[in-house]
Amino acid sequence: MKARKSWREKLEKEQEPKVVDIPPRMAKRFGVGKMLIPKPLDVDALIRKIRRGKLITQKQIREKLAKDFRVDVTCPITTGIFVRIVAEAAEEDLRKGEKRITPYWRVLKGDGNLNEKFPSGVEAQTRHLKEEGHTIEPSKGKKPPRVKDFEKYLQKL
Numbered sequence: 001m002k003a004r005k006s007w008r009e010k011l012e013k014e015q016e017p018k019v020v021d022i023p024p025r026m027a028k029r030f031g032v033g034k035m036l037i038p039k040p041l042d043v044d045a046l047i048r049k050i051r052r053g054k055l056i057t058q059k060q061i062r063e064k065l066a067k068d069f070r071v072d073v074t075c076p077i078t079t080g081i082f083v084r085i086v087a088e089a090a091e092e093d094l095r096k097g098e099k100r101i102t103p104y105w106r107v108l109k110g111d112g113n114l115n116e117k118f119p120s121g122v123e124a125q126t127r128h129l130k131e132e133g134h135t136i137e138p139s140k141g142k143k144p145p146r147v148k149d150f151e152k153y154l155q156k157l
Contacts, residue, residue, distance in 0.1 A: 007088035011040045019071055033072030038065050043082040044089075046157060050106040053132050054155035055147060058083055059110040064157040083107055084117050091119040105129060112150035113143060 018037040022030050046061050061083070062074035087104035094101050105128035109115060114122040114129075114136070122144050126136050135148040147153070 007085055007092050010085050011044060011089040013040065015039050017042060017069065019069065022073065030073045036065055036069045036071045036074040037078050038069075038074060038082065040082040040085050043079060044086045044102055047083070047086055047102050047104055047107060049157070050103055050155055052103075053134075053153065055106050055108055055134075055150055055153045056155055056157065057108050057110045057112075060154070060157055061107070083115075087115075087118045103128075106132075108147060108150060109144075112146040114145050114147070116144050 017039050019034050020037060022033050022035045026035070042065060043061060046064060047056075050056055058076070058079060062076060062079050065074040065079070066072065083104070086102050087107075090101040090104050104118065105125045107115065114125045116122050118125050122139075126145060129136060129147060134150075134153065136145050137148050139145045
């Protein structure tokens with residue numbers, strides 16, 4: 001039986017970013033044009049640039065990558081998966097005793113909501129963000145908690 005790959009191995013997988021035509025099923029949302037399928041390390045590199053006390057959204061990550069690669073849009077599905085891989089790899093690094101890890105907890109959903117798919121869920125992200133001075137508003141209905149006035153803390157990429 002083959003051993004499961006670590007999150008770090010998934011993050012560092014040898015692959016190149018791909019530019020494809022926007023798939024027909026996504027054309028209603030994004031229109032016609034070119035779409036970037038990034039590589040996980042491209043997502044990690046952007047998240048590493050977020051300064052303490054600052055935040056970014058997944059949408060900002062997609063927009064920056066699209067601009068850098070001169071395409072119309074970056075795939076939201078793979079970007080979301082790669083943000084999760086970055087978070088899990090960072091937690092693996094922390095368990096191995098590394099002190100400087102990718103600050104994945106500074107990445108929010110587009111509306112300022114926390115990401116329930118991060119390691120240890122929104123509880124851990126809440127703890128990290130509070131340590132950096134952010135106020136977390138409680139969840140409303142099925143929506144996860146969000147950072148109060150998150151727009152004021154967004155870092156320009």
